[in-house]
Amino acid sequence: MTLALHPASERNVAGTIELGFGCDDIQKTFEELRSKGVKFAMPPTKQDFGGPLARFVDSEGSQCSLGGQ
Numbered sequence: 001m002t003l004a005l006h007p008a009s010e011r012n013v014a015g016t017i018e019l020g021f022g023c024d025d026i027q028k029t030f031e032e033l034r035s036k037g038v039k040f041a042m043p044p045t046k047q048d049f050g051g052p053l054a055r056f057v058d059s060e061g062s063q064c065s066l067g068g069q
Helices: 026-035
Strands: 020-023 040-047 050-057 063-068
Touching: 026 040, 026 050, 026 063, 040 063
Parallel strands: 020 063
Antiparallel strands: 040 050, 050 063
C-alpha cells in the first residue's frame, strides 16, 4: 500500500480524499470494468507526471483513480 499526500489546491480541496488503484494494463482493466457497467469520468489519459490515469465513479458518486501502464 502507498499513501500519497498532495498539497491542497483548487482541484484538491483540503479535507477531501480520493482512492487510487494501480493495475498492470490500464487499457485492458478499463475495458473490462466498463463492460461490467462501471462509469468512467475520464478514460485512460497520459499524465504529465507519469503513466496513464483513468477516473471512475464509485457507487456513492465519488471519483476514484486507476493508474497503470
